[in-house]
Amino acid sequence: MRTSRALPGEARAAFLFLAPGLSIIGLFFLLPIGASLLLSFADFDIYALADPTNVRLSGLANYGALVRDPLFWIALRNTCYFVFAGGPLTLGVALGAALLLHSRRARAKGLFRTIFFAPYVTTLVGVAVVFRYLYHPRFGLIARGLHALGIAPIDWLGDPHWAMAGIILLSIWKNFGYAMILFIAGLSNIPETLYEAARLDGASSWQIFRRITVPLLAPTFLFLGVITAIGYFQFFAEPYVMTSGGPLNATLSMGLLMYKQGFRWWNMGYAAAISFVLFLIILAVSLVQFGFAGRKDA
Amino acid sequence: MGREGEVARQLVDEFDRANPDLHLAVQQIPWTSAHEKLLTAFVGKSTPDLGQLGNTWIPEFAAIGALEKLDARVAGSRALAAADFFAGIWKGSLYDGAVYGIPWYVDTRVLFYRPDLLARAGFSEPPRSWPDWLEAMHRIQALQGSSGHPILLPTNEWEQVTILGLQQRSGLLSSDGTRGAFGQPSFTAAAAFYVGLFRAGLAPLVSYTQIGNAYQEFARGTIAMWITGPWNLGEFRRRLPPDQQNLWATAPLPAPQASEWPGTSFAGGSSLAVFRASPRAGEAWRVIEFLSQPAVQVRFYALSGDLPARTASWDDSALAADPKARAFRTQLEHVAPMPRVAEWEQIAQKIPEDLEPAIRGREDVGAALAALDRDVDGVLEKRRWML
Numbered sequence: 001m002r003t004s005r006a007l008p009g010e011a012r013a014a015f016l017f018l019a020p021g022l023s024i025i026g027l028f029f030l031l032p033i034g035a036s037l038l039l040s041f042a043d044f045d046i047y048a049l050a051d052p053t054n055v056r057l058s059g060l061a062n063y064g065a066l067v068r069d070p071l072f073w074i075a076l077r078n079t080c081y082f083v084f085a086g087g088p089l090t091l092g093v094a095l096g097a098a099l100l101l102h103s104r105r106a107r108a109k110g111l112f113r114t115i116f117f118a119p120y121v122t123t124l125v126g127v128a129v130v131f132r133y134l135y136h137p138r139f140g141l142i143a144r145g146l147h148a149l150g151i152a153p154i155d156w157l158g159d160p161h162w163a164m165a166g167i168i169l170l171s172i173w174k175n176f177g178y179a180m181i182l183f184i185a186g187l188s189n190i191p192e193t194l195y196e197a198a199r200l201d202g203a204s205s206w207q208i209f210r211r212i213t214v215p216l217l218a219p220t221f222l223f224l225g226v227i228t229a230i231g232y233f234q235f236f237a238e239p240y241v242m243t244s245g246g247p248l249n250a251t252l253s254m255g256l257l258m259y260k261q262g263f264r265w266w267n268m269g270y271a272a273a274i275s276f277v278l279f280l281i282i283l284a285v286s287l288v289q290f291g292f293a294g295r296k297d298a
Numbered sequence: 299m300g301r302e303g304e305v306a307r308q309l310v311d312e313f314d315r316a317n318p319d320l321h322l323a324v325q326q327i328p329w330t331s332a333h334e335k336l337l338t339a340f341v342g343k344s345t346p347d348l349g350q351l352g353n354t355w356i357p358e359f360a361a362i363g364a365l366e367k368l369d370a371r372v373a374g375s376r377a378l379a380a381a382d383f384f385a386g387i388w389k390g391s392l393y394d395g396a397v398y399g400i401p402w403y404v405d406t407r408v409l410f411y412r413p414d415l416l417a418r419a420g421f422s423e424p425p426r427s428w429p430d431w432l433e434a435m436h437r438i439q440a441l442q443g444s445s446g447h448p449i450l451l452p453t454n455e456w457e458q459v460t461i462l463g464l465q466q467r468s469g470l471l472s473s474d475g476t477r478g479a480f481g482q483p484s485f486t487a488a489a490a491f492y493v494g495l496f497r498a499g500l501a502p503l504v505s506y507t508q509i510g511n512a513y514q515e516f517a518r519g520t521i522a523m524w525i526t527g528p529w530n531l532g533e534f535r536r537r538l539p540p541d542q543q544n545l546w547a548t549a550p551l552p553a554p555q556a557s558e559w560p561g562t563s564f565a566g567g568s569s570l571a572v573f574r575a576s577p578r579a580g581e582a583w584r585v586i587e588f589l590s591q592p593a594v595q596v597r598f599y600a601l602s603g604d605l606p607a608r609t610a611s612w613d614d615s616a617l618a619a620d621p622k623a624r625a626f627r628t629q630l631e632h633v634a635p636m637p638r639v640a641e642w643e644q645i646a647q648k649i650p651e652d653l654e655p656a657i658r659g660r661e662d663v664g665a666a667l668a669a670l671d672r673d674v675d676g677v678l679e680k681r682r683w684m685l
Contacts, residue, residue: 046640047680049341050362054684065676070651244330248454248505263334265644 040272049266062273072274074249075257078164079278082253083232083285086168090232091224094176098183099213113184117177124174128241131170132157157243160250167238167251175231179224186220187213222293226286233282254278299350300329302403302568305601306350313588320581333643340364340573347576348585350568351399353390358640359571360393366572366579368397377587382608386565386633393638399569400586401607403598405527406563406633407457408625410534412522413547415441424549427556428491435500438522446520449495452506453657456649457564458525462488464634465554465561471674475639476682478674480649481667487554489653489663496657503658513537517545525551527566528626532603548625550632565633567607605630641677648673 040062047054066072097116101109119127134140135156143153156166190213198208214221236255239245245252245260254274262271303326310322325346327335333355339345340362351359359365372380380388383401391399411424419437421430435448442448451458463470468484471477479485495501515521517538524530534546553561570589572582588594595606596614605617605626612618612627636642652673656666 043680045680046337046358046362047684049337054680056683263338266337 036272036275039269040276042269044268044272045270046266048268058269062270063277065270066273066277071249071252071257075252075254078250078252079233079235079254081164082168082171082235083229086171087225087228087232089168090172090176090228091179091221093172094179094224095183095217097176097180098187101180102184102187113181116180119174120177122174124237125241127170127174128238131166132242135166158247160248163243163247163250167242170242171232171235171238175228179228182220182224183217186217190216218293222289225289229285229289230282233278233285299327299332299568301602302350302604303327305598308601309589309594309598310585312594313585316588317584320584322585336364340575343575345573345575347578348570348572348582350402351571353387353399353401353565353567353569354636354642354646356391356398356569356571357393357638357642360396360398361640364573364575365398366574366576368400368572368583371583372397372400375583375587378590378608382590382610384565384607384609384630384633386635387567387607387630390565390567390635391569391571399571400590402568402570402589403595403602403604404607404630405566405568405605406626406629407461407525407527407551408563408629409549409551410516410524410526410530410546411549412516412519412545414545415519415522424547425552426559427552428554430556431552435495435523436498439500442519442522446515446518446522447500447502448521449501449523449525450509450512450515450521451492451495451501451525452509453496453503453654454505454650456646459489459492459653460636460646460649461525461551461562461564462492464564465551465558469637471637471639471645471678474685475637476678476685478645478671478678480670480674481664486663486667489656489667493653493656493663493666497659511537517542528605528623529603531620531622531626546622548622550625550629560628560632563629563633565635567605639678639681641681644677645674648677 041057041059042055043058043061044055100106101112101116106112134142137143137153137155137158140156142156146153154162156162194212194216195208198212203211234255235253236259239251239253239256240259243251245256255278258271258274258278261267261274303324307324307326310324314321333352336345336349336351336355336359340359345364351365356365372378378400380397384404387401387404391397391401409424415438416424416434418441419434421434421437425431425434438448460470463480463485466484466488468482468488469479470485472479480489496503509515512521512524513534514537516524516534531548535543538545550560551563553559570586572579572586576582589598590608592606592608592610592614595608595611596616598604599606599611599614599617605623606612617623617627636646639645648670652670653666655661656663661669
């Protein structure tokens with residue numbers, strides 16, 4: 001009896017404590033989302049800047065135009081390429097680095113952890129400048145390395161076939177440090193006793209990795225998979241500073257297309273429609289990942 | 299913006315010294331983000347007093363009411379008049395018949411060519427008509443064999459084919475600027491000529507980023523002609539060694555018929571505009587008058603390499619004595635601005651996109667232009683509703 005009467009008071013107090021956070025989320029998160037959803041059903045464009053009465057509600061016209069816009073499909077394809085090639089590669093590199101650093105035989109762990117994590121906290125604009133030098137087809141370090149191996153230089157950022165690969169390489173290098181730290185945390189949570197038992201039973205290292213490490217890292221995998229997919233679907237800054245979407249739209253991402261439509265041409269309604277399509281895609285991919293993880297748990 | 303921004307600083311110091319009552323703050327922004335930055339500034343009510351605007355942006359910024367009309371100030375000015383500027387360039391800073399900018403420097407396209415290759419092909423001077431031009435290209439192709447192409451027309455650029463359209467007197471858009479007019483016979487003739495150059499192997503199927511070093515290719519003779527702009531006067535001088543400087547020359551563009559020579563080119567460049575929100579429009583105008591003085595424009599040319607918009611500035615010895623700049627002087631008397639609609643930049647991007655299937659032989663010219671008109675009509679839908 002006493003607890004049930006006390007609850008409303010507690011709940012009220014809890015809401016009071018949450019109020020600042022909730023109002024900030026409402027004001028800066030939910031309100032803009034609602035506004036941009038509304039925007040995606042209107043033809044808000046450059047003329048609306050001159051006079052707000054120039055805005056018309058256009059229903060699904062923006063979405064219809066989107067489906068007919070070849071650039072949208074190019075951007076969608078590029079974004080999927082980036083997510084489904086870059087995402088797993090980033091996690092793979094991160095897991096490899098984490099296993100190396102977690103190994104008992106590794107030396108100077110702190111130093112390497114810092115070195116591997118440093119790119120993640122480096123400003124992308126600075127990174128982009130350095131990578132432009134590295135990628136230079138004649139004078140870049142990478143071209144010289146390939147030359148020493150007898151491989152013809154690759155014009156990483158100028159060739160439509162290679163530009164996305166160049167951007168993916170940069171993103172892996174820049175982002176794997178974060179996933180690596182989380183993998184290390186996940187690895188150190190696995191009880192040592194399990195490994196000891198497995199070794200006593202004569203399991204090979206591959207069996208130990210496959211049957212103990214990977215299953216027990218599943219929650220980390222799920223978290224990183226979702227976070228990486230969300231982050232990579234929105235990739236924007238890399239092509240913006242490195243290639244501005246070129247060559248021949250080979251690195252045009254959904255985020256960049258949205259930016260160009262919204263801020264270069266001021267087609268805000270159209271840009272809002274792009275952002276909602278992107279939102280739905282991210283939502284669907286995240287749900288699929290959660291569903292996949294849930295089935296494995298059951 | 300860009301290089302002009304760096305150079306403007308030095309000119310502005312001069313203005314500050316001459317006008318102790320005023321102090322100018324110059325903000326440099328890169329070209330690649332200038333357009334969105336200025337639009338955002340307008341929305342955020344933080345536009346500068348005075349700014350540089352690409353001429354094709356003027357209709358857009360004038361349409362949204364960001365710019366101050368300058369007609370009264372031009373009429374009352376003793377320092378400058380409309381007649382002081384190249385006529386085609388001046389038209390480029392008008393919108394709905396009113397003046398919204400004062401041309402600062404000009405941009406247009408001329409023919410850069412290899413005089414020695416042209417001479418070996420039997421042309422002692424650059425071609426003046428399309429048939430002669432075509433003949434020259436075929437002969438150069440025979441000289442080059444399979445090692446090169448007579449002319450470079452980057453497939454991602456809209457300027458070249460648009461200029462050919464202007465030469466055929468295409469208005470590009472319908473007279474009220476609400477629909478595309480690319481399917482009209484005038485533009486079709488230009489597009490057919492342009493596409494034909496690719497189909498005949500006279501122009502390589504490459505976009506600008508795929509070329510690598512166009513200057514090297516020019517020096518090697520794997521490219522013999524290039525329709526490009528004034529910044530390449532400086533680039534050719536810088537990138538080719540002194541003993542190769544005789545391997546390039548410039549000429550005004552050929553015209554469809556020799557009697558019409560020189561053929562029209564496009565009127566580009568930048569203007570100086572006063573923003574309407576500025577409380578210091580009078581002072582901003584004084585800066586424009588200062589920057590428009592022929593002597594200051596000549597200094598600006600020396601610092602930046604940008605060609606002055608005021609005809610009197612061209613009488614200066616440095617410009618007058620430069621034989622390679624002379625083609626621009628002649629060409630600038632024959633330029634026309636792009637359609638004065640706010641959507642022009644978006645339309646321009648569609649031109650190479652929609653023509654690409656045609657130059658690659660996957661579609662005929664008529665179908666490509668029909669697709670272009672459809673796309674352009676889509677871009678202009680709002681404008682039709684507004685009018």
